[in-house]
Amino acid sequence: MVRYLTHVFFQFVFWVFILGHPLVLKSQEQQRYTGSFEIGSYQGDADYAYRLFEADTLLEGPFHMQSSNLDALLKDGDETFVFDGSFKDGEADGFWRFEFGSYTTDGNTRLVDGQYRLNINGTRFEAYGVINQGKPNGQWIFMVNELVNSSLQSNLFRSVISFEKGVPQRNVRIENEKSTLVGRFLRNGLAHDVWSRYDKENTNTSESWVFDEGLLNQITYEDEEGSTETAVFTESQLETKIVALNKAYLNLLNLMGDATVNERAENDIAFLLLQNHGYYQKITDILSHLGKTSFMPEFRVKVPQITKDSAEIISLDTIVDLYAKATLASELLLNNTQLQIIARSDTEVDFLYKALQKIDSDFLQPLKQLKEYHESGITGYLTTELLLQRLFPNGRPTANITVEIEKDGVLSAQTFTGPDAKTYNFESSTVTALEHMARYAQTSADSIASILNKKLASEQKQQELVELERGLIAQIKQLNLVIDSVGSNLPNEVSKTLAAIKKFGENKLQAYTAIQDNDTKVARGTELAECLKELNRLAIVIAGLPEEQRQLKEKYQDAVWNPFMATIMDEAVKKRIMSAYENVLIPYLLLSIQSELSCDNTPQFNKLLEQIHMRMYELRDENTTKLERKLKRERDPQIVLGLFNIQSKK
Amino acid sequence: MKTLFMKKSVWIAAAWLCSLVVGTAQQTEVLPEASEFKDPDTRIWFNTYGNIRISKRLFWDAQTHFRFKESEDTPFIGQIAQIYNRHAIGYIYDKKTNFSLGGVMRINFNTDEDSTDRNVVPEWRIWHQYQFAMPLYSAMIYHRIRIEHRWTQGFEENSNYIFRNRWRYMFRAKIPLNNYKLETNTLYVSPEAELIMQSGKAVVGSVMEDLRLTTTLGYILTPRLTLAGGLMYSHGQTLENPGVFKQSWTVRFHVYFSPDIRRVKNKLPAIHFDD
Numbered sequence: 001m002v003r004y005l006t007h008v009f010f011q012f013v014f015w016v017f018i019l020g021h022p023l024v025l026k027s028q029e030q031q032r033y034t035g036s037f038e039i040g041s042y043q044g045d046a047d048y049a050y051r052l053f054e055a056d057t058l059l060e061g062p063f064h065m066q067s068s069n070l071d072a073l074l075k076d077g078d079e080t081f082v083f084d085g086s087f088k089d090g091e092a093d094g095f096w097r098f099e100f101g102s103y104t105t106d107g108n109t110r111l112v113d114g115q116y117r118l119n120i121n122g123t124r125f126e127a128y129g130v131i132n133q134g135k136p137n138g139q140w141i142f143m144v145n146e147l148v149n150s151s152l153q154s155n156l157f158r159s160v161i162s163f164e165k166g167v168p169q170r171n172v173r174i175e176n177e178k179s180t181l182v183g184r185f186l187r188n189g190l191a192h193d194v195w196s197r198y199d200k201e202n203t204n205t206s207e208s209w210v211f212d213e214g215l216l217n218q219i220t221y222e223d224e225e226g227s228t229e230t231a232v233f234t235e236s237q238l239e240t241k242i243v244a245l246n247k248a249y250l251n252l253l254n255l256m257g258d259a260t261v262n263e264r265a266e267n268d269i270a271f272l273l274l275q276n277h278g279y280y281q282k283i284t285d286i287l288s289h290l291g292k293t294s295f296m297p298e299f300r301v302k303v304p305q306i307t308k309d310s311a312e313i314i315s316l317d318t319i320v321d322l323y324a325k326a327t328l329a330s331e332l333l334l335n336n337t338q339l340q341i342i343a344r345s346d347t348e349v350d351f352l353y354k355a356l357q358k359i360d361s362d363f364l365q366p367l368k369q370l371k372e373y374h375e376s377g378i379t380g381y382l383t384t385e386l387l388l389q390r391l392f393p394n395g396r397p398t399a400n401i402t403v404e405i406e407k408d409g410v411l412s413a414q415t416f417t418g419p420d421a422k423t424y425n426f427e428s429s430t431v432t433a434l435e436h437m438a439r440y441a442q443t444s445a446d447s448i449a450s451i452l453n454k455k456l457a458s459e460q461k462q463q464e465l466v467e468l469e470r471g472l473i474a475q476i477k478q479l480n481l482v483i484d485s486v487g488s489n490l491p492n493e494v495s496k497t498l499a500a501i502k503k504f505g506e507n508k509l510q511a512y513t514a515i516q517d518n519d520t521k522v523a524r525g526t527e528l529a530e531c532l533k534e535l536n537r538l539a540i541v542i543a544g545l546p547e548e549q550r551q552l553k554e555k556y557q558d559a560v561w562n563p564f565m566a567t568i569m570d571e572a573v574k575k576r577i578m579s580a581y582e583n584v585l586i587p588y589l590l591l592s593i594q595s596e597l598s599c600d601n602t603p604q605f606n607k608l609l610e611q612i613h614m615r616m617y618e619l620r621d622e623n624t625t626k627l628e629r630k631l632k633r634e635r636d637p638q639i640v641l642g643l644f645n646i647q648s649k650k
Numbered sequence: 651m652k653t654l655f656m657k658k659s660v661w662i663a664a665a666w667l668c669s670l671v672v673g674t675a676q677q678t679e680v681l682p683e684a685s686e687f688k689d690p691d692t693r694i695w696f697n698t699y700g701n702i703r704i705s706k707r708l709f710w711d712a713q714t715h716f717r718f719k720e721s722e723d724t725p726f727i728g729q730i731a732q733i734y735n736r737h738a739i740g741y742i743y744d745k746k747t748n749f750s751l752g753g754v755m756r757i758n759f760n761t762d763e764d765s766t767d768r769n770v771v772p773e774w775r776i777w778h779q780y781q782f783a784m785p786l787y788s789a790m791i792y793h794r795i796r797i798e799h800r801w802t803q804g805f806e807e808n809s810n811y812i813f814r815n816r817w818r819y820m821f822r823a824k825i826p827l828n829n830y831k832l833e834t835n836t837l838y839v840s841p842e843a844e845l846i847m848q849s850g851k852a853v854v855g856s857v858m859e860d861l862r863l864t865t866t867l868g869y870i871l872t873p874r875l876t877l878a879g880g881l882m883y884s885h886g887q888t889l890e891n892p893g894v895f896k897q898s899w900t901v902r903f904h905v906y907f908s909p910d911i912r913r914v915k916n917k918l919p920a921i922h923f924d925d
Contacts, residue, residue: 560873562908563742569832
């Protein structure tokens with residue numbers, strides 16, 4: 001008994017151990033994909049593990065993807081990449097390495113140990129480090145190297161930053177081929193203390209940013225001529241806010257500082273930070289396509305906040321909205337080549353086009369900048385005075401927009417004034433001035449657009465009309481050609497009918513040419529084109545009637561053997577049907593066309609003729625004994641049409 | 651039967667030739683020294699020709715002729731001389747060849763105003779015919795061989811039937827005048843020549859019964875109806891005396907009709923005889 005219980009117990013333990021082991025559980029559900037794969041704009045071959053979780057694919061386990069193309073390399077050069085890492089619960093986790101190459105080759109190959117070797121030239125960007133729960137953790141190294149003949153030539157960029165769960169820690173080192181930046185972060189990720197940049201070529205030149213727990217107090221720039229110190233955010237300013245050290249922040253610094261900051265942009269601290277930020281962004285973008293990973297680390301700084309009242313914030317939103325509306329109206333017109341052509345001959349268009357250009361450059365371009373600032377969130381840290389100053393370095397625009405236009409070879413200045421110009425005030429130092437500008441630009445652009453659009457429409461109508469009339473002339477020519485080329489040996493009624501069609505067409509064209517108004521002309525001309533098309537069709541059918549009849553008669557014949565002649569002779573059959581066609585329907589139609597032809601009934605005549613001929617061909621093969629009996633002595637075309645089973649409108 | 655007639659007629663023809671060459675002395679009393687030609691009669695014939703299709707290969711050949719002969723009282727149109735009913739069943743071998751076999755019942759009227767004999771006597775024939783057509787350019791040429799076995803009697807009371815065979819060959823052409831072929835609405839001219847030979851016990855020397863030379867002008871109204879009219883000159887030996895020839899001028903009017911009484915579905919295809 002004890003032995004049995006012991007046995008059961010061990011069996012139980014064994015199975016629980018086997019089935020309950022986490023590896024077993026995982027391996028049961030894990031799947032693997034190998035094949036072509038796409039991440040954003042990267043296309044390549046991937047090999048990764050995943051599992052299905054509530055119908056979603058959750059990456060789990062190793063991930064590998066790469067792309068390299070020998071043909072491309074040999075031809076124009078190859079853009080390669082390799083992503084290597086692993087996931088846990090759909091988040092990047094573990095050691096990751098990214099490599100991007102842009103290579104060319106001279107094509108010289110060597111055979112080494114049974115392998116072809118090919119040297120490459122180009123640049124290689126590598127980034128590697130550990131990711132913990134989607135965030136960089138520990139030291140991350142980013143570097144860009146230049147390769148010549150597959151060996152390292154020079155280091156173009158290198159950044160070494162340590163993280164703890166996505167928050168940068170301690171020392172930072174970023175360098176490119178020109179300078180080296182050294183700085184440090186507090187444990188909470190705020191930039192702190194002195195960030196210094198040393199120029200590699202010119203040891204006398206240096207730049208340093210002094211942070212105090214994230215708040216940039218001062219920028220010092222030093223070279224042979226001495227040092228320049230610029231105060232940025234002073235302690236006296238009260239409220240501060242923690243923001244990311246990103247492009248928007250660097251933009252804000254640009255706006256805060258004086259213009260000289262821009263001039264040094266090529267290799268200053270801001271540039272290095274931007275460069276670094278760009279590389280981190282590249283990795284973030286890739287990982288964000290693969291599930292919930294949000295890689296971008298939090299480089300943090302503090303910015304003093306300028307209190308803006310809600311009216312001002314609403315005003316800024318309104319400006320952005322007005323700017324969008326104004327651009328919508330102006331951009332299409334400014335890029336319209338047709339309008340540029342019209343402007344050459346129409347001074348009003350020329351004037352308005354130039355005015356619109358000036359509105360674009362004086363109002364809309366600065367507003368575009370404002371929109372960018374607003375959207376990147378930095379307007380909250382700038383005073384309105386500074387903003388106005390930066391947006392309009394050459395002074396604010398006025399409501400009178402003066403442009404130079406050329407008239408009869410003489411240049412003259414002409415001024416455009418938008419609607420209700422006097423009600424706007426651009427000179428105040430509040431956001432209202434900007435809003436006024438935006439509103440004025442929008443209403444002015446709108447009023448110009450409405451005039452120019454009308455001009456464009458009228459020009460297009462004119463073009464349309466020219467095209468339409470060219471078509472009409474071609475059609476009437478074609479009609480006359482059809483009628484004049486049929487020869488003189490047509491049956492009298494056919495000739496008379498053709499003459500009637502020709503006359504009708506010409507009368508219609510004459511009536512059309514008498515119309516003055518362009519809008520009416522377009523409408524009537526379109527109708528007339530359709531009418532002439534139908535008339536052409538009718539003329540062709542009528543001119544072809546003798547031939548059609550000849551063919552029908554041929555069809556309405558049987559070959560009969562004549563015993564007296566011992567020859568085969570054609571015998572007319574179903575003579576009553578043929579007679580009804582020849583002596584009732586066709587004369588009736590010809591007379592109707594001669595007396596009643598109109599644009600409205602031409603299609604009906606066409607249709608009727610087509611139906612009659614189709615029916616004649618059908619009747620030849622049908623059993624028509626009854627019909628023939630009914631047709632005896634029937635002279636009424638309507639009744640004949642009824643007997644033929646043809647619907648006539650009249 | 652036919653071969654028997656043939657043999658007989660060949661023998662008779664040969665005998666006749668011999669009699670002409672050798673035995674003239676025997677008949678010098680009867681034969682004139684030179685051929686004598688009687689004054690020509692004038693006659694008017696109204697002939698109808700029916701060709702009624704009864705099946706794919708067979709047709710009913712139905713002819714009725716009304717023949718008038720001049721008399722002293724009515725010089726030109728004359729009086730009715732014969733009513734002639736010819737019927738046969740024809741077989742269409744192909745488009746250009748057909749054969750017929752049938753009978754004739756002819757009613758002969760006595761046109762001799764002075765005669766006191768019977769006015770009307772019947773005449774019977776059995777006939778068969780072989781007709782061949784040949785196209786020649788736009789025209790058609792026809793060869794017709796017609797053989798008749800004929801029983802006739804005179805107008806005298808109680809006269810006996812005499813039996814003769816007739817051997818007829820006709821050559822005819824039909825030439826379209828206003829068209830390139832014979833078809834509806836075509837006017838044509840038709841020259842024809844027919845030689846009628848005869849044989850039989852009663853025929854002693856007059857083997858050439860008739861030589862008919864005709865020219866006809868015809869018009870094809872439809873493939874089923876043709877009208878024609880013409881003038882015929884004919885002459886031949888009288889039965890009584892081979893040295894005496896009768897002559898005649900005949901105005902002939904013809905109606906040719908060829909209805910098809912078959913059902914529509916049987917008519918098709920109308921021209922294919924070979925399938």
